[in-house]
Amino acid sequence: MNRVTFTIDGKEVKAIRGQTILKAADAAGVFIPRLCAYRDLTPNGSCRVCSVRVNGRIQAACVQTVAEGAIVENETPELLEYRRNIVDMLFVEGNHFCMFCEKSGFCELQALAYRFGIKAPRYPFLYPKRDLDMSHPHVFLDHNRCILCGRCVRASQDMDGKNVFQFVERGGRKRLQVNGDSLSETDLKATDEAVSVCPVGALMKKRVGYEVPVGRRRYDEKPIGDDIEMKGEK
Amino acid sequence: MATKASKGKTYTILPVTRVEGHGKVTIHMNDAGVVEYARLHIVEFRGFERFILGRPFWEVPVMVQRLCGICPVSHHLAAAKAMDRIVGGEQLTPTAEKIRRLMHYGQMFQSHALHFFHLSSPDFLFGADGTAESGFAAPPAKRNIIAVAREFPKLAVQGVMMRKYGQEVILATAGKKIHGTGAVPGGVNKNLSVAERDALLKDVDQMTAWARSAVTIARDYTMEHLAELAPFGSFDSNHLSLVRESDGALDLYDGVLRAVDKDRNMILVDVNCQRYLDVLMEEVRPWSYMKFPFLKELGPDHGWYRVGPLARLNTATFIDTDEAYTAHKEFRELQKDRSNNITMCYHWARMIELLHSIEKIRELLLDTDLQGKELLTSGPRREEAVAIIEAPRGTLFHHYRVNRNDEVTMCNLIVSTTNNNEPMNRAVTKVAKDHFSGRREIPEKLLNYIEVAIRAYDPCLSCATHALGGMPLVVELYDAGGGLVARRVRGAGQPV
Structure with a gap:
């Protein structure tokens, strides 16, 4: 039943x-x-x-x-179009420069864009002025790339038992805030789950950079969702 | 349009084609119609030095290479070399250093092939226009790679295939043909697999044969037309480049700074790159975004210098690969003990470096260190670093400061074309004085003379811009008081 x-x-x-x-x-x-x-x-x-x-x-x-x-x-074509629009808007709302972003090839936003066949944005870029928090010795937070998905907020609370991240303000001004003046003042550790769940290049471990060569990155060969679809084929 | 003017006048040529980016040339004449001086204006502004500030240092090698689509590897490696020092990893593992060198020689090979075959060969191949006045006066419709492909298909194919080979070397070492990520602070992110090595080895003999033949073409062309080429845009100058620290050999990846004067007397003796600010300065002039570097000790009037293939072959004691060694000796024979100051000899020098690059590529491919597993190294952190590399177009300086939070706080780039700023202005002035004085009109061929002189330096005026067909030009004529007298415009591919 x-x-x-x-x-x-x-x-x-x-x-x-x-x-x-x-x-x-x-x-x-x-x-x-x-x-x-x-x-x-x-x-x-x-x-x-x-x-x-x-x-x-x-x-x-x-x-x-x-x-x-x-x-x-x-x-369906209708839903694909809706999804494309959402991804399109996320791209132009922030400052996403895939060409030099170290998350390229691992980025879920980028991988979805590829899967949806998005080749260029349809909306004008907003180019918001956003900050980069490099204060933490092992982790950095680049607000330019944050898509406000809230994964780090929930992971910090539910998995790490902390409360490092929260959203502040509303609407177009909504942004991620850390529990302190900067990341270095929080109790965030590089090993926290919150750091590993970011789908884009906003919350990253420092000095990892481009350690995986182009061609061997997660989405270089197979599109996002391929692992799930493989289960269906079996 | 007629260009009658009783007073001094200025001709403006804008933009310059078959060079990278955009530039503008103005020719200034006095009341008697004699050229007083000419200027190459760089009107683009890139701003990389500013917007890199605050970014994580490990992003820099990948970000700054976006300055250019033709020689991004040079910026990639120069920045990586600087970041090696920041992470205390300047003593790379043998695998890392050799992978980077392979990437660099691949870059040099493809860039030199591109320049000679795609950009410059139309000037040589279609020189005579029937008037026998000059070798660079072919009609605009023929001055492009399409015409080369039509009339000299074998040569065009060689050019294309050599460029492709160089790109394959870059792909195997950097992960992408353009804008890869291979060099990381303290090393590289991949070695060369046996399969990648074998694929590259397969064609290396053919590439060497073509490079050898390119040296012959450039040498023979130079010698056959020496009477015209020797004075064309030429002038005595100093020459500066990196040389290998141990023995002064040509070294395109690393070394110490050396400069020689017009007579090949050493005027800068093997200076450590970290000390570049002790020996160099940059002058700002109000009419160009590009600065004018010079050797401090000699001052701006006498301390300017040339960089690039011609300069490197003047400063280097010798070349350490067999065929290029011989070719270099032959090159030196032309001027005996003096520096070679012939602007058009840049092309010959460039082809000798093309041959050297493929010889180095072969040498590296046969080295098993390329399959090594030790890719990264590090040591005590530093907060400031300088790196200098020999890019295809000349000496390239990268200077950074990085704070303890890993943010870039200062960036200074002196790119190859900036180093050649004063020489390019001198070359344009020389050509204008020799061929422009006393004229009341602006003949088409004259515009190409100026471009040929600039093109010898293979300038990268920043972003990758290619124009096929006729050159889009704007010529403006000003009187002595600066008033516009006449203007002549031609779009790309259109007759004037």
């Missing part, structure tokens, strides 16, 4: 009652793109990249739980 059956793009998927659509899809080898969702972190449904249609209504797959007989649409 704890099992439910539903479909994603016509494919029958079995899931555990109470599971999110995103988790059920992952287990079934169906990739639903996402940015703010990360493994076992409590989902917060903020980035909307994982938007799917559930029985005709748009829902965030990372927070919407499965229901018996639900019809989920994932890879």
